[in-house]
Amino acid sequence: MESVFKKLSLTSATLILLLLTSIFVVLFIYAKPAIDEFGLKFLTDPRWGVTVQVDTPKVDKQVATTEQVTDEMAQNDNLQTEDLLLDDSSDNSDSLLTDDEDGSTANTKEVYGGFVPIVGTVLSTILAMLFAVPIAMGIAVFLSEIAHPLLAKPVGVAIELLAAIPSIIYGMWGLFYFGPLVSKYVGGQSVSLLVAGLVLGVMIIPFMASLTRDSMNTTPAVLKESAYAMGATKFEVIKDVIFPYAKQGIIGSIILALGRALGETMAVAFVIGGVFTFPKVVTDPTVSIPVVLANSFAESSGMSMSALFYLAVVLFVLSFAVISFAKFYFLRNKNEIFNK
Amino acid sequence: MRFLINKIVLGLSILAALIGLVFLFWILIDLTIKGVGAIDWHIFSNDLVNNGLRNLLIGQFMLALTAVVIGVPIGMIAGIYLQEYSYGSKYAEFIRNLSDVMMSAPSIVIGVFVYAIVVNPVGHANGWAGSIALAIMMIPIVVRTTDDMLGLVPKELREAGIALGAPKYKVIFDIIIKAAKVGITTGILLAFARIAGETAPLLFTSGNSQFFTMNMNQEFPSLTVAIYNLATMPDENLVKIAWAGAFILTVFVLLINLLGRYVIREKK
Amino acid sequence: MKNVMEIKDFYFTYPKAPKPTLKNINLNIEENKITALIGPSGCGKSTLLRSLNRIQDLYPGNKYDGEILLKINDKMENILEYKKENKLIELRQRVGMIFQKPTPFPMSIFDNVAYGLKFAGIKSKSEIEGRVEKALQGAALWSEVKDRLKESALGMSGGQQQRLCIARAIAVEPEVLLFDEPTSALDPISTAAIEELVVELKERVSIAIVTHNMQQASRISDYTAFMYLGDLVEFGETEQIFLNPKEKQTEDYITGRFG
Ligand SMILES: Nc1ncnc2c1ncn2[C@@H]1O[C@H](COP(=O)(O)OP(=O)(O)OP(=O)(O)O)[C@@H](O)[C@H]1O
Ligand SMILES: [Mg+2]
Numbered sequence: 106m107e108s109v110f111k112k113l114s115l116t117s118a119t120l121i122l123l124l125l126t127s128i129f130v131v132l133f134i135y136a137k138p139a140i141d142e143f144g145l146k147f148l149t150d151p152r153w154g155v156t157v158q159v160d161t162p163k164v165d166k167q168v169a170t171t172e173q174v175t176d177e178m179a180q181n182d183n184l185q186t187e188d189l190l191l192d193d194s195s196d197n198s199d200s201l202l203t204d205d206e207d208g209s210t211a212n213t214k215e216v217y218g219g220f221v222p223i224v225g226t227v228l229s230t231i232l233a234m235l236f237a238v239p240i241a242m243g244i245a246v247f248l249s250e251i252a253h254p255l256l257a258k259p260v261g262v263a264i265e266l267l268a269a270i271p272s273i274i275y276g277m278w279g280l281f282y283f284g285p286l287v288s289k290y291v292g293g294q295s296v297s298l299l300v301a302g303l304v305l306g307v308m309i310i311p312f313m314a315s316l317t318r319d320s321m322n323t324t325p326a327v328l329k330e331s332a333y334a335m336g337a338t339k340f341e342v343i344k345d346v347i348f349p350y351a352k353q354g355i356i357g358s359i360i361l362a363l364g365r366a367l368g369e370t371m372a373v374a375f376v377i378g379g380v381f382t383f384p385k386v387v388t389d390p391t392v393s394i395p396v397v398l399a400n401s402f403a404e405s406s407g408m409s410m411s412a413l414f415y416l417a418v419v420l421f422v423l424s425f426a427v428i429s430f431a432k433f434y435f436l437r438n439k440n441e442i443f444n445k
Numbered sequence: 446m447r448f449l450i451n452k453i454v455l456g457l458s459i460l461a462a463l464i465g466l467v468f469l470f471w472i473l474i475d476l477t478i479k480g481v482g483a484i485d486w487h488i489f490s491n492d493l494v495n496n497g498l499r500n501l502l503i504g505q506f507m508l509a510l511t512a513v514v515i516g517v518p519i520g521m522i523a524g525i526y527l528q529e530y531s532y533g534s535k536y537a538e539f540i541r542n543l544s545d546v547m548m549s550a551p552s553i554v555i556g557v558f559v560y561a562i563v564v565n566p567v568g569h570a571n572g573w574a575g576s577i578a579l580a581i582m583m584i585p586i587v588v589r590t591t592d593d594m595l596g597l598v599p600k601e602l603r604e605a606g607i608a609l610g611a612p613k614y615k616v617i618f619d620i621i622i623k624a625a626k627v628g629i630t631t632g633i634l635l636a637f638a639r640i641a642g643e644t645a646p647l648l649f650t651s652g653n654s655q656f657f658t659m660n661m662n663q664e665f666p667s668l669t670v671a672i673y674n675l676a677t678m679p680d681e682n683l684v685k686i687a688w689a690g691a692f693i694l695t696v697f698v699l700l701i702n703l704l705g706r707y708v709i710r711e712k713k
Numbered sequence: 714m715k716n717v718m719e720i721k722d723f724y725f726t727y728p729k730a731p732k733p734t735l736k737n738i739n740l741n742i743e744e745n746k747i748t749a750l751i752g753p754s755g756c757g758k759s760t761l762l763r764s765l766n767r768i769q770d771l772y773p774g775n776k777y778d779g780e781i782l783l784k785i786n787d788k789m790e791n792i793l794e795y796k797k798e799n800k801l802i803e804l805r806q807r808v809g810m811i812f813q814k815p816t817p818f819p820m821s822i823f824d825n826v827a828y829g830l831k832f833a834g835i836k837s838k839s840e841i842e843g844r845v846e847k848a849l850q851g852a853a854l855w856s857e858v859k860d861r862l863k864e865s866a867l868g869m870s871g872g873q874q875q876r877l878c879i880a881r882a883i884a885v886e887p888e889v890l891l892f893d894e895p896t897s898a899l900d901p902i903s904t905a906a907i908e909e910l911v912v913e914l915k916e917r918v919s920i921a922i923v924t925h926n927m928q929q930a931s932r933i934s935d936y937t938a939f940m941y942l943g944d945l946v947e948f949g950e951t952e953q954i955f956l957n958p959k960e961k962q963t964e965d966y967i968t969g970r971f972g
Contacts, residue, residue: 132554424550623818626819
């Protein structure tokens with residue numbers, strides 16, 4: 106019995122390794138056709154589901170020449186890309202349908218590239234961080250150093266509870282209230298990169314603030330007291346004692362929140378626009394990887410499906426890298442921070 | 446001068462805190478106004494086909510509950526391994542880190558993964574796929590909680606059990622887990638609240654259904670997926686239902702959180 | 714004189730430790746007597762005590778050398794040769810242990826005392842009840858708790874909890890009881906009660922006790938072993954050790970002239 110249970114427990118723990126590996130492997134297998142077809146150029150190709158002419162009739166083995174074909178295509182189409190993009194974005198679902206029909210004819214093929222959603226993901230995350238970091242730091246400092254304990258306790262509880270609100274709620278609020286407001290005062294549409302970034306920022310504020318506050322609270326009281334005893338002001342104590350002491354944990358919290366923003370779907374899906382265009386200005390609509398997955402997955406098949414899996418791989422690797430980075434460089438021995 | 450800087454910085458910090466809190470309460474207030482306005486008895490007694498939420502509420506609860514049934518035993522036993530049987534080995538430390546990283550994996554990717562391994566072979570979305578996706582999200586949280594909470598139990602308690610001639614697994618189940626019960630329960634409640642409000646992993650796993658069903662082999666009603674679909678509909682009425690659903694979901698999630706974080710913990 | 718345990722040329726090394734923590738220990742635990750282990754902090758008293766029921770085997774990688782013999786059915790068995798889980802479980806039923814801090818399990822008073830019984834193969838409800846009552850009486854706790862056996866053990870006072878742990882240990886009727894500083898977390902009154910109890914217990918079991926309290930050792934023990942830096946410096950009758958120590962180190966330690 107004892108040894109049975111011991112083995113069972115080892116198996117369960119190993120299941121985690123197995124799960125994570127199989128997520129990688131399965132996503133990769135499903136993405137394989139797209140990876141073979143587009144290679145790493147996928148990452149920098151802004152075309153999604155664009156039908157292009159294959160004007161090399163002499164070559165009948167397509168597989169062997171895939172690379173050359175895409176290369177040529179890129180050169181030939183460089184000038185037209187801009188137009189294609191605009192056409193495509195104007196009505197995405199329509200072009201997908203026509204693509205399917207065109208796909209059967211011998212001399213055309215569809216090109217998928219992830220550049221737009223990748224850029225959209227990165228930009229919306231950066232916007233979110235620019236907005237959230239100062240506010241979250243302010244809240245954390247307020248809670249751990251400024252507010253009277255009688256106030257800090259309930260406000261802290263409120264912040265923790267807000268961190269637990271499902272992200273789809275943030276998305277809805279963005280769609281119905283915040284987006285129109287931004288559009289009215291800043292301009293642009295009510296769905297845009299800017300709105301998406303800000304909503305994402307609002308969403309991660311409570312998460313980041315409560316983690317940061319927890320890190321700050323690990324500063325031993327004696328350290329603070331001895332600084333105050335030397336006549337330091339509150340700001341000086343925060344700057345010279347608390348920040349240096351809790352630096353690792355604070356940076357870790359910020360990166361962890363960044364990881365959450367990168368992979369967030371629902372807070373963004375309502376408000377980013379979901380169109381495959383480069384945002385020329387920040388108030389233009391665009392798309393992010395999770396949103397592409399959420400919106401197009403159900404209707405996809407074949408190469409478009411595979412391309413979506415390729416995007417999923419990119420997202421997974423990206424967030425895996427970010428989280429591992431936070432974990433190994435900043436949150437070593439400070440594991441409690443993950444327990445939120 | 447120093448004092449001026451001090452005042453300015455503290456003022457800015459309070460301002461930032463105010464801005465943050467204003468935003469967050471703004472959301473809650475909007476949600477409450479829209480949500481309360483949209484709630485009536487009709488919503489609870491009808492399914493989505495008849496503009497109600499009944500099947501969605503029950504469906505979402507079922508999905509999350511099934512995920513708990515799958516995820517909690519696996520997560521707890523894995524957590525027990527890490528804390529009780531690994532003796533701080535490198536392998537255990539590795540698994541611990543992986544589990545933490547997995548906790549932050551994008552939920553949509555989990556959905557895509559479960560689509561590939563369950564929905565695609567079966568041929569259509571179904572309740573089990575949804576619950577599996579939620580369970581995968583839940584496992585690392587449960588691992589973490591179990592690991593941490595067992596770690597707080599003094600080692601003398603284990604030794605006292607062993608010194609009475611009890612086998613180790615008995616000591617773990619009869620004594621150690623009981624001693625860590627409050628913490629583990631809290632952790633599981635919070636994990637439950639977290640997955641109950643998830644949308645992204647359900648989009649193409651459970652799908653959604655207009656009708657009441659308990660058959661997990663079919664497309665399964667999901668409140669969150671329904672909210673996502675309804676909120677962008679042109680029909681005012683459907684949007685209203687979405688708000689009602691969003692409000693109920695939030696209240697539910699917050700109540701579970703309160704229960705886990707503050708009620709149970711205070712009782713200890 | 715009859716020995717229940719004999720420790721012969723015993724060495725103990727913690728995992729990854731460069732040197733053994735216990736070196737060449739030779740010591741007997743006599744039947745129905747109290748043997749006290751004294752010595753400065755870190756000298757290895759707990760380590761020795763924890764070897765006697767191999768509780769340290771909860772953590773892998775320890776190295777034992779030499780012999781520790783335990784009398785089982787009038788034959789001496791070397792407990793260091795036990796490999797199987799079952800053997801170790803049997804050993805711990807014969808050699809019980811009480812810790813420095815009380816360790817009540819998070820269950821009722823009754824269940825605490827009954828906990829070890831089911832592993833000793835006692836199933837019948839009436840027998841369990843009888844044994845629990847007897848053990849609680851043996852631990853001088855029965856009159857205090859007989860009306861609240863179903864209540865959680867966590868609500869008792871520290872001294873009561875420690876006596877509960879003793880009741881729990883004697884319920885399985887061990888031959889040897891090991892005490893590792895059982896009173897160092899208690900107030901003087903509870904300490905006196907436990908001391909009295911330990912002395913009573915030697916009618917039934919053989920006892921080894923680690924203590925930092927010289928008066929306690931001299932009051933209750935029959936034999937005393939003085940350890941220093943992993944060596945057994947001196948072992949003899951308590952009176953002799955305290956009144957007439959042979960070694961200078963022993964004398965320095967018990968007169969408090971020790972660093
Ligand atoms: N798990 C362990 N791993 C490695 N070394 C250990 C371990 N436990 C104890 N030691 C070392 O073994 C030595 C003896 O420790 P032990 O606990 O037996 O001392 P002690 O005499 O009981 O001291 P005290 O009076 O403080 O309880 C000490 O030097 C200690 O640092
Ligand atoms: Mg000790």
